[in-house]
Amino acid sequence: MIGQSIVLAAEVPFPPSVEDFYLPSILPWGEHNSYWFTKITALLWITVAAIIIFFLATYRKPQLVPTKKQWIAESIYGFVRNNIAVDMLGKRGINFAPYLTTLFVFILLMNFWAIVPFAQISPNSHIAFPAILAVISYVMFIYIGMKHHGGLKYFKHALIPPAPWFILPLLIPIEFFSTFLVRPFSLAVRLFANMFAGHMLLLVFTLGGFAMLNANVWFAPFSVVSWVMTIALTFLEFLVICLQAYVFTVLTASYVQGALADEH
Amino acid sequence: MITKLATDVTTLAAEGATEHNPIIPLWQEVVLGLIAFSILCFVLMKFVFPMMEKTFAARVDAIEGGIKRAEAAQAEANQLLEQYKAQLAEARTEAARIRDEARADAEGIRQDILAKAREESDRIIGAGQEQLAVQRESIVRELRSEVGSLAVDLASKIVGESLADEARSRGTVERFINELGTAGSAGGRR
Numbered sequence: 001m002i003g004q005s006i007v008l009a010a011e012v013p014f015p016p017s018v019e020d021f022y023l024p025s026i027l028p029w030g031e032h033n034s035y036w037f038t039k040i041t042a043l044l045w046i047t048v049a050a051i052i053i054f055f056l057a058t059y060r061k062p063q064l065v066p067t068k069k070q071w072i073a074e075s076i077y078g079f080v081r082n083n084i085a086v087d088m089l090g091k092r093g094i095n096f097a098p099y100l101t102t103l104f105v106f107i108l109l110m111n112f113w114a115i116v117p118f119a120q121i122s123p124n125s126h127i128a129f130p131a132i133l134a135v136i137s138y139v140m141f142i143y144i145g146m147k148h149h150g151g152l153k154y155f156k157h158a159l160i161p162p163a164p165w166f167i168l169p170l171l172i173p174i175e176f177f178s179t180f181l182v183r184p185f186s187l188a189v190r191l192f193a194n195m196f197a198g199h200m201l202l203l204v205f206t207l208g209g210f211a212m213l214n215a216n217v218w219f220a221p222f223s224v225v226s227w228v229m230t231i232a233l234t235f236l237e238f239l240v241i242c243l244q245a246y247v248f249t250v251l252t253a254s255y256v257q258g259a260l261a262d263e264h
Numbered sequence: 265m266i267t268k269l270a271t272d273v274t275t276l277a278a279e280g281a282t283e284h285n286p287i288i289p290l291w292q293e294v295v296l297g298l299i300a301f302s303i304l305c306f307v308l309m310k311f312v313f314p315m316m317e318k319t320f321a322a323r324v325d326a327i328e329g330g331i332k333r334a335e336a337a338q339a340e341a342n343q344l345l346e347q348y349k350a351q352l353a354e355a356r357t358e359a360a361r362i363r364d365e366a367r368a369d370a371e372g373i374r375q376d377i378l379a380k381a382r383e384e385s386d387r388i389i390g391a392g393q394e395q396l397a398v399q400r401e402s403i404v405r406e407l408r409s410e411v412g413s414l415a416v417d418l419a420s421k422i423v424g425e426s427l428a429d430e431a432r433s434r435g436t437v438e439r440f441i442n443e444l445g446t447a448g449s450a451g452g453r454r
Contacts, residue, residue, distance in 0.1 A: 019284060036296070047300075074320075098309040099305065
């Protein structure tokens, strides 16, 4: 991105637009409407490969007394297992810990590309990936609910709160809307919008610096301020990256918790 | 300048609106994302995290097993200690008993020996006294006869005459001796 920006410094496209998120294809090179092999999908594969290699390498020969690397891998799993899965789901959480950890690590690393130099765009700023994860969470909590309560009884349990009969016509649509319609969208859009906005912010301040410099040399101090802001926002972005990965995982766990709950 | 920027914005925005909508996922990315995430889930959930659970379980087992083993060892040690203490107490009472017995035995033996010694000494004393009495008796008897003959001898020597009359002489001697006996006993008492 920086390289691209410097090249384009003479004629900086400002302000950044949605099109900045759809980079030309890598293979075939420069194609605009080919999406099979782009920077985004390349980062996706690198993410998956990096996570698999890290965990397989650190956990190839597990020992009772862990090595440093093994300890790091165990800490990541232990964090999600104990602080999210077991905390929210109790003993049953251990069964969900592997998926939740996979989810957490995947989102975290996918988000992290937003501030990695030369990558500097998160695949999660394309809604396709958050949408996949949200749909998996959605299907998962409904499936678990049906399995736990027995088929359609789950919907009865989820939709009909213990309330006086005359208020039910109001409550049932609200429950249906919030549980079965909004959840996947809110999950997907929350993650996507955060990463999208983060990238957009960084673009605005980076390109804005160049735009001001181009407009008037005397604006140079403002350009510097703008670039300093970029660095500051990168740190903010780091916070958002971790927070959103955590929030997505916690919400998924909380939906599962709701599906498994016996009381309302 | 600002107007130029504004036109840029409008053209770019228009382009953006026509070409891509960020809210609509690209199906190619959905396919690739599904494949990639499935691979990730498969590898991590099948090969990595179950292993971690196993390691955690083994670790818990090792720690709890260690605690259990330590507790068992402690219990065994306590039991042994109790046993030793009991044995020691037993040995102590036994020793005291033996000591008492020995003391009693010693006392008995002492008493026995003392009694025997007393008996023996009594016996020896008695024998001595008896012997003394016998000896005295025999001496007295001897002396008596000797004194008789001596007296007779002396008398014959002094008188110078043979006492023809046996019976008279015997009577004289008897009388003499009796006188002597009384004188002797009076002298002995004195």
